[in-house]
Amino acid sequence: MRVKETKLKGCFALEPKVFEDNRGYFFESFNQNNFNKLIGQNISFIQDNESFSSKGVLRGLHYQRGEFAQAKLVRVIKGKVLDIALDIRKDSETFGQYVSLELSEENKNQLFIPRGFAHGFIVLSDTAIFSYKCDNFYNKEAEAGIIFNDKNLNIDWQLNESDFIVSEKDLILPKLEKAIL
Template identity: 60%
Template structure:
């Protein structure tokens, strides 16, 4: 696997080496020691999650904070999404910046989103199966997020807003500036 640095510290794109023949394909989706050597990060994943969504569904921008902060390794099993990570680590030089990566069943890319980042995606294909590993357990009382269409982030989601399907909960998330002014405990 090739691990590609992004402009955001500790946020990586992972390109697997895919071995294919007339039977199909095989690839190693994660190797803890290789990841640690390449990134310096020692990650222990404890929970796997999977979702299915139709075209235009936007999920995000979500995070967990405090003792339940999560790092995620995300990928697409079928379909195609635009995946977004936003740096919310106040001490970071890239605070408030984001990285966008297209993930698909065809390119088999993965995206590592470290703790302290908000994460979201929008489905670009007719449907998509989304899979992710987390290094901490889900804790609803420690979840938060940023409004997907925040003017300060100015994210290009790749589809018209009129075609987006967004949960009521995600439509009520705070702006980046309101989030920054909220003390997370």
């Protein structure tokens, strides 16, 4: 597996080694020892989540606050998404900056998003199955988010906003400057 730290400290793009032949393919999607060694941290994932969405569905930008903050390892099983990690660590040199990475069933790439980041994605294919590991359990009282179209963030979601399908809950999220971090 190849690992490259993004411009945001602690956030890593991972590219697995895929073995293909006339039968199909095989790759190791996760190995705890190798993962921790490659990113130089000791992360223990305790919860796996999966979502199915149609083209234009935008989920995010979400995060968990305080002791319930979560690091995530995300990937796409079927389809293609544009994945966004937004640095919301107040003491970070890259506070308010984001990285975007196309994740798909073809490239099998993954993104590690450390605690202190908001996360979201938009589905670029007809449908997508999105999977992520978390290092902390979900807690409803700690959930928070930032509106996807905050002009100060200037995120290019690669689709026209008129084609977005966004939940009622995500449509009322605050801008970064008003978010409770």
